[in-house]
Amino acid sequence: MITTQATQSAIVHNYLRPKKSFPNVWCAGCGNGIVMGALIRAIDSLGLDKNKVVVVSGIGCSSRMPVYLDFNTLHTTHGRALAFGTGVKLAKPELKVIVITGDGDALAIGGNHFIHACRRNIDITTILINNKIYGMTGGQFAPTTPGGSFATTAPYGNYEKQFDAVKLAIGAGASYVSRGTVYHVQPLERLIAGAISKRGFALVDVISNCHTYYGRFNKEGDAVAMINDIKKQAVSVKAAENMSPEKLKGKFLTGLIHEHDATEFCEEYQKLVDRLSGKER
Amino acid sequence: MNNNGKKVLLQGNEACLHGALYAGVEFFAGYPITPSTEIAEGMAREMPKKGGKFIQMEDEIGSIAAVVGASNAGCKSMTATSGPGYSLMVENIGYAYMTETPCVIINVQRGGPSTGLPTKISQSDTMQARWGPHGDYTAITVAPSTVEGCFVEVVRAFNLAERFRTPVTVLADEVLGHMREMMRVPEPGELEVIHRNKPDVPSEWYRHFEITPSLVSPMASFGEGYRYNITGLTHDQDGFPTAKSQEIKDKLDKLQKKIMRYSDEIFKIRTDKMEDAHIAVISYGTVSRSVLQAIKMARERRIKVGAIQLLTIWPFADSKIREMLKNVKRVIVAELNMGQLVREVERVASRHTEVLPLNRYDGEVMTPQQILDRIREAVKS
Numbered sequence: 204m205i206t207t208q209a210t211q212s213a214i215v216h217n218y219l220r221p222k223k224s225f226p227n228v229w230c231a232g233c234g235n236g237i238v239m240g241a242l243i244r245a246i247d248s249l250g251l252d253k254n255k256v257v258v259v260s261g262i263g264c265s266s267r268m269p270v271y272l273d274f275n276t277l278h279t280t281h282g283r284a285l286a287f288g289t290g291v292k293l294a295k296p297e298l299k300v301i302v303i304t305g306d307g308d309a310l311a312i313g314g315n316h317f318i319h320a321c322r323r324n325i326d327i328t329t330i331l332i333n334n335k336i337y338g339m340t341g342g343q344f345a346p347t348t349p350g351g352s353f354a355t356t357a358p359y360g361n362y363e364k365q366f367d368a369v370k371l372a373i374g375a376g377a378s379y380v381s382r383g384t385v386y387h388v389q390p391l392e393r394l395i396a397g398a399i400s401k402r403g404f405a406l407v408d409v410i411s412n413c414h415t416y417y418g419r420f421n422k423e424g425d426a427v428a429m430i431n432d433i434k435k436q437a438v439s440v441k442a443a444e445n446m447s448p449e450k451l452k453g454k455f456l457t458g459l460i461h462e463h464d465a466t467e468f469c470e471e472y473q474k475l476v477d478r479l480s481g482k483e484r
Numbered sequence: 485m486n487n488n489g490k491k492v493l494l495q496g497n498e499a500c501l502h503g504a505l506y507a508g509v510e511f512f513a514g515y516p517i518t519p520s521t522e523i524a525e526g527m528a529r530e531m532p533k534k535g536g537k538f539i540q541m542e543d544e545i546g547s548i549a550a551v552v553g554a555s556n557a558g559c560k561s562m563t564a565t566s567g568p569g570y571s572l573m574v575e576n577i578g579y580a581y582m583t584e585t586p587c588v589i590i591n592v593q594r595g596g597p598s599t600g601l602p603t604k605i606s607q608s609d610t611m612q613a614r615w616g617p618h619g620d621y622t623a624i625t626v627a628p629s630t631v632e633g634c635f636v637e638v639v640r641a642f643n644l645a646e647r648f649r650t651p652v653t654v655l656a657d658e659v660l661g662h663m664r665e666m667m668r669v670p671e672p673g674e675l676e677v678i679h680r681n682k683p684d685v686p687s688e689w690y691r692h693f694e695i696t697p698s699l700v701s702p703m704a705s706f707g708e709g710y711r712y713n714i715t716g717l718t719h720d721q722d723g724f725p726t727a728k729s730q731e732i733k734d735k736l737d738k739l740q741k742k743i744m745r746y747s748d749e750i751f752k753i754r755t756d757k758m759e760d761a762h763i764a765v766i767s768y769g770t771v772s773r774s775v776l777q778a779i780k781m782a783r784e785r786r787i788k789v790g791a792i793q794l795l796t797i798w799p800f801a802d803s804k805i806r807e808m809l810k811n812v813k814r815v816i817v818a819e820l821n822m823g824q825l826v827r828e829v830e831r832v833a834s835r836h837t838e839v840l841p842l843n844r845y846d847g848e849v850m851t852p853q854q855i856l857d858r859i860r861e862a863v864k865s
Contacts, residue, residue: 480533
């Protein structure tokens with residue numbers, strides 16, 4: 204898909220709220236805006252009805268995204284976006300539910316809802332913007348902060364182990380599990396579109412930059428330097444097939460990492476309703 | 485079950501279930517907890533039969549979150565729990581107050597704090613129902629005392645929730661939840677059933693939190709073409725976060741005034757033999773049953789005592805209680821806790837009325853004899 208800058212701008216403006224004044228709350232150079240653009244273009248490419256899209260988020264920098272978006276938007280409590288989204292989806296399965304969350308929101312305080320949403324395979328697309336730190340509260344370590352990294356609550360270096368959101372989602376039963384980055388924007392768009400199209404629980408783990416805290420504390424430079432590092436560390440699933448474990452050290456996989464077909468929660472519930480009311484064929 | 489108009493033997497929890505179905509509940513999310521589990525079990529059985537939605541969530545936090553999500557998607561929604569579960573729900577109940585989301589939470593009380601007494605009665609969540617979530621808001625709480633009352637009060641809770649766009653707590657207790665007694669199931673149409681007001685303006689005119697003359701904003705649902713924002717952050721009338729002092733104050737005033745302006749329609753108080761009473765006993769829930777018996781026993785002893793039963797606990801009926809206590813010299817506040825409602829009565833009683841607490845918190849019901857003894861002490865003092 205080739206679009207000019209002018210048409211891209213037109214697309215984006217179709218999906219932003221004119222009444223909601225910019226600038227946004229994010230730091231200059233933050234990856235959140237890149238993900239928001241990719242999400243908008245993915246939704247546009249699918250031709251979804253804006254009235255039927257519900258964007259749900261929790262608490263954190265990334266979770267401030269819905270307020271700018273011209274859909275039905277629900278900015279909820281810390282960690283609970285998937286539980287709120289589960290209620291919306293089960294109540295009205297015809298709605299497309301997209302959850303925007305961060306690594307602390309989804310994997311720490313919201314970890315329980317995350318694994319159970321995967322397990323139910325409920326038709327929700329989760330875009331997890333993963334910047335390896337708590338940004339909104341000023342740079343505390345998260346369940347994704349690498350060992351040895353510095354954060355305000357890890358002043359001597361982080362000595363905890365990390366969650367891999369992709370492995371967690373696969374283990375818990377999600378039917379579409381992918382990883383993108385804020386450098387690889389067009390692949391990210393395609394992954395998001397694929398996730399939204401998938402019937403069942405779909406995850407896009409988006410590796411992003413927090414230069415304001417993570418980059419500063421760990422001497423990884425500004426936004427450009429951090430995004431360049433993300434580019435260097437990312438290896439597509441295809442390229443990784445021909446790489447030795449030594450070569451893959453310090454890298455992470457990107458692309459569609461896992462996909463399978465499984466029954467979807469709301470459809471199973473509807474089957475039960477039909478069976479009990481005698482509508483079943 | 486189609487027993488409309490008939491007399492049936494039901495458990496309190498079952499009556500809560502059937503009251504909710506009568507009120508048109510469309511969505512239930514819950515998590516197993518004694519002594520409320522029968523409500524979830526009944527919902528699992530009944531909801532799919534009528535095309536409603538049931539989900540057992542991974543915890544109580546998720547349960548109330550799903551309820552709030554479903555309500556905003558347009559469903560009459562509820563959950564049921566007990567003290568420990570209510571404690572877990574508290575943050576998202578606060579979210580429901582802030583986002584003006586109608587929903588019903590049944591708390592079948594057991595002893596606490598903590599895991600406490602899963603199978604024993606208590607009324608120690610009285611204050612939690614009012615002050616559970618942090619921040620300023622006004623809560624509505626209703627409290628039945630009979631199995632039939634469970635049915636009727638759950639219907640009323642839904643009506644209040646839908647009318648005022650607010651969460652409503654139903655405070656039952658372990659004995660009431662598990663007790664069986666005969667009740668008459670109302671016919672369809674016999675009890676009023678209220679649905680939330682929907683907007684009648686085009687989407688570009690719609691404001692999800694509009695401060696209307698009635699103070700209660702009409703409520704569009706997700707998917708109906710009104711694309712608005714909902715946030716737990718303090719917000720303006722369009723639902724966008726605000727830090728402007730005037731908008732902050734307007735929002736909090738609205739949360740309080742949209743309920744307090746109509747408090748006379750929300751209060752529900754049942755009295756017995758108060759006409760000539762020098763002594764009154766105030767109570768709610770299961771305790772009120774023992775109070776009625778104690779009053780009878782005391783009247784046989786020519787003691788002029790009457791009963792005031794609160795079916796609406798919150799908002800507390802300040803002016804009504806003050807009026808009822810005008811000629812009362814002593815008021816006994818009988819409750820199954822270490823003294824919660826008594827603080828409210830102390831606050832509203834005039835200096836001519838002595839307020840006497842009567843508390844039991846050993847997991848047992850309050851007996852009529854215990855109340856009678858307190859009445860007789862009050863006579864002597």
